[in-house]
Amino acid sequence: MTDKQILEWKNRFAVAGAWLVAILFFFPIFWMVLTSFKTELQAIAIPPLLVFEPTLDNYTLIQERTDYTQYAWSSVVTSLGGTALAMLIAIPSAYAMAFSPTRRTKDILLWMLSTKMLPAVGVLLPIYLLSQKLGLLDTKIVLVVIYALINLPIIMMILFNYFREIPKEILEASRMDGTSTWNEITQIVMPLAWGGIASTALLSVVLCWNEAFWAINLTSSEAGTLAALVASFSSPEGLFWSKLSAVATLACAPIVVFGWLCQKQLVQGLTFGAVK
Amino acid sequence: MKYLRTTAMGMILSLSAISFTVADEITIATVNNGHMIEMQKLTPKFEEANPGITVKWVTLDEGTLRSRVTTDITTKGGQFDVMTIGMYEAPIWGSRGWLEALEFGAEYDVDDILPAMRGGLSHDGNLYAAPFYGESSMIMYRKDLLDAAGMTMPDNPSWGHVKDAAAAMTDRDAGQYGICLRGKPGWGDNMAFLTTMANSFGGKWFNEDWTPDLDSPAWNHAVNFYVDMLTAYGPPGSAGNSFNEILALTNEGKCGMWIDATIAASFVTNPSQSKVADKMAFAQSPQAVTTRGANWLWAWALAVPSGTQKKADAMKFMEWATSKEYIELVAETNGWAAVPTGTRQSTYDNPKFKEAATFDEAELKAILSADPSNSTQDKTPYIGVQFAAIPEFQAIGTAVGQQMTAALAGDISVEEALENAQAAADREMRKAGYY
Numbered sequence: 001m002t003d004k005q006i007l008e009w010k011n012r013f014a015v016a017g018a019w020l021v022a023i024l025f026f027f028p029i030f031w032m033v034l035t036s037f038k039t040e041l042q043a044i045a046i047p048p049l050l051v052f053e054p055t056l057d058n059y060t061l062i063q064e065r066t067d068y069t070q071y072a073w074s075s076v077v078t079s080l081g082g083t084a085l086a087m088l089i090a091i092p093s094a095y096a097m098a099f100s101p102t103r104r105t106k107d108i109l110l111w112m113l114s115t116k117m118l119p120a121v122g123v124l125l126p127i128y129l130l131s132q133k134l135g136l137l138d139t140k141i142v143l144v145v146i147y148a149l150i151n152l153p154i155i156m157m158i159l160f161n162y163f164r165e166i167p168k169e170i171l172e173a174s175r176m177d178g179t180s181t182w183n184e185i186t187q188i189v190m191p192l193a194w195g196g197i198a199s200t201a202l203l204s205v206v207l208c209w210n211e212a213f214w215a216i217n218l219t220s221s222e223a224g225t226l227a228a229l230v231a232s233f234s235s236p237e238g239l240f241w242s243k244l245s246a247v248a249t250l251a252c253a254p255i256v257v258f259g260w261l262c263q264k265q266l267v268q269g270l271t272f273g274a275v276k
Numbered sequence: 277m278k279y280l281r282t283t284a285m286g287m288i289l290s291l292s293a294i295s296f297t298v299a300d301e302i303t304i305a306t307v308n309n310g311h312m313i314e315m316q317k318l319t320p321k322f323e324e325a326n327p328g329i330t331v332k333w334v335t336l337d338e339g340t341l342r343s344r345v346t347t348d349i350t351t352k353g354g355q356f357d358v359m360t361i362g363m364y365e366a367p368i369w370g371s372r373g374w375l376e377a378l379e380f381g382a383e384y385d386v387d388d389i390l391p392a393m394r395g396g397l398s399h400d401g402n403l404y405a406a407p408f409y410g411e412s413s414m415i416m417y418r419k420d421l422l423d424a425a426g427m428t429m430p431d432n433p434s435w436g437h438v439k440d441a442a443a444a445m446t447d448r449d450a451g452q453y454g455i456c457l458r459g460k461p462g463w464g465d466n467m468a469f470l471t472t473m474a475n476s477f478g479g480k481w482f483n484e485d486w487t488p489d490l491d492s493p494a495w496n497h498a499v500n501f502y503v504d505m506l507t508a509y510g511p512p513g514s515a516g517n518s519f520n521e522i523l524a525l526t527n528e529g530k531c532g533m534w535i536d537a538t539i540a541a542s543f544v545t546n547p548s549q550s551k552v553a554d555k556m557a558f559a560q561s562p563q564a565v566t567t568r569g570a571n572w573l574w575a576w577a578l579a580v581p582s583g584t585q586k587k588a589d590a591m592k593f594m595e596w597a598t599s600k601e602y603i604e605l606v607a608e609t610n611g612w613a614a615v616p617t618g619t620r621q622s623t624y625d626n627p628k629f630k631e632a633a634t635f636d637e638a639e640l641k642a643i644l645s646a647d648p649s650n651s652t653q654d655k656t657p658y659i660g661v662q663f664a665a666i667p668e669f670q671a672i673g674t675a676v677g678q679q680m681t682a683a684l685a686g687d688i689s690v691e692e693a694l695e696n697a698q699a700a701a702d703r704e705m706r707k708a709g710y711y
Contacts, residue, residue, distance in 0.1 A: 041549055044524035046451070065316065125347070132353050216340055217347075220355050221303050221332035232335035235308040237519055237539055239527075239549065 036246035043242040058246035075225040079208035082147025090155040098163035112153040147208040162196030199265040226251035302357040311616040352583040357590040366397040370404030376580040377402040405577035406598035410618025412642035413571045417533040419557040435562045442509035445532030454509035456531035460518040461681040463673025468662040474498040475569025480652040486710040488701035515685040541635035558638035569651030572662035675700040
């Protein structure tokens with residue numbers, strides 16, 4: 001076998017492996033969408049049905065029972081709001097850490113990241129009480145603040161990595177010309193790291209959209225997001241798989257389309273700027 | 277100037293008109309069960325009859341509902357004006373003053389509520405939650421399979437007879453299992469069932485001095501019987517099964533017998549959900565050494581937290597949703613087979629209901645025979661059939677449930693599981709200061 005043939009075979013294996021991984025990741029989504037068009041009896045059939053007469057009853061029922069647009073609007077507002085607030089804090093902080101590092105900068109970053117390891121339920125009661133005292137229970141504001149705070153460590157880490165890749169000489173040159181810190185951030189750093197900032201923001205939107213714990217525990221009838229809507233369709237006594245699949249499909253659809261449109265930027269964000 | 281004055285007057289009048297028509301909004305927390313969904317659909321009827329009140333629903337899964345309403349009630353969050361709670365919470369929360377005591381007018385006919393339900397939702401003679409639907413447990417079995425095996429099912433079978441029937445109906449090659457029982461860990465999952473089984477074998481959760489009794493021969497006998505029977509005649513993966521998983525198996529025709537909540541009868545006899553709807557029959561829960569505590573008692577009930585600012589409106593809604601008129605409204609809309617059962621004697625007296633529900637007699641008999649204050653062979657200090665109505669029980673029940681699941685999965689022996697369970701229960705009770 002020649003080197004060319006070996007390379008071809010390697011490529012084929014790589015492609016086959018990529019397809020296998022892609023199918024493995026896509027299968028649960030495919031099954032969720034498929035189940036959403038089944039009746040409850042078809043959804044629990046053993047062996048599982050691949051061919052069946054599809055029904056739109058589950059989607060009709062969701063429209064009858066819930067105000068989908070209210071939940072979707074909450075998801076949009078809290079995801080974008082949480083991301084905007086986090087970026088507002090993270091950009092100047094990451095700038096300071098990247099361009100004026102101290103001996104403890106990396107330790108601080110690591111400490112911030114370690115807060116992500118704290119189980120959310122551990123701080124549920126204090127946050128619940130704080131929200132209650134401030135009259136923020138069941139409001140979008142509380143979710144915006146929480147989402148900004150929980151995503152801040154990851155956003156900071158990614159932005160820090162992006163900012164570090166900007167040559168310091170450019171900033172030094174601008175300082176020689178008398179640029180203020182504000183102008184340095186807004187007119188030099190941000191345009192140079194725009195790709196990284198955009199991909200980080202996109203990643204944050206996805207994380208906010210998928211967040212369920214705080215949405216379920218801090219909202220009730222006014223500010224519930226799509227994640228809370230999905231959770232409301234599970235039932236302790238009764239079959240609910242096809243209905244749950246339909247509502248999950250409706251909850252995922254906007255973010256899947258959004259992710260598909262912004263695929264390139266998202267991958268860049270997920271790889272922490274390593275592929276440059 | 278005149279134009280301005282007219283405009284201002286118009287605005288004031290419009291605003292007053294708005295303030296007159298703006299309704300009081302009450303928020304109700306509930307679970308996603310069929311009867312609750314129906315209640316949500318029929319809520320516009322309540323709003324029409326009570327123009328000053330609008331109703332907002334918050335539907336949560338059972339675990340989240342429990343933690344949300346507990347957090348809300350303990351912190352006086354005021355998020356909910358009406359809460360869906362169970363028979364476990366009602367007396368405990370009522371005794372702590374977290375719930376409003378209920379008083380109804382004559383037309384509500386509180387005496388029509390089944391005595392077992394009223395007793396289970398009361399504390400010191402005060403009713404703290406109105407039952408929306410109630411349930412006990414019973415055997416739901418495939419009459420066709422039992423006939424084919426040449427066996428019959430008495431109305432009050434023994435555990436020995438049930439085991440024989442399970443053996444006769446099992447055909448593993450055909451994917452047919454003689455008996456399906458809960459195995460998933462949880463105080464409301466496997467332990468609800470296993471407690472009734474242990475009760476009938478003469479077991480109990482606590483002795484009179486509050487020391488746990490899980491290392492008793494009665495528990496040992498009951499759990500060994502359960503593990504052996506389910507391993508031999510149950511479906512694979514029983515350790516992960518609870519109500520919904522077994523409902524799916526039964527509706528697919530895979531289970532010969534299922535011992536679980538009476539509410540399941542309406543699902544397994546519904547042709548749109550079940551492949552074996554016309555083949556199902558019912559009997560009382562099996563017994564061993566005692567007739568006490570063999571079948572559980574549970575109610576999903578509506579309660580008004582004492583922190584609500586809208587008590588009058590909340591009470592009005594609760595009264596409507598748990599009234600005889602509401603049951604008739606459901607019957608008019610969806611037929612008598614779809615009404616919430618297990619709460620009122622008048623439902624079971626109604627000939628139209630008797631005609632529509634093939635399980636009515638078995639269900640009523642099971643509910644009436646369950647007595648939370650006398651559910652064990654020996655005397656105990658606690659109230660409750662499938663649970664002990666003390667705040668520590670949730671943690672103890674779940675810890676014990678995990679041990680039972682481990683024994684069922686074959687990870688540890690029954691003896692080891694019971695030893696661990698006893699130690700866990702003892703630790704919790706000591707910590708809580710019972711002894």
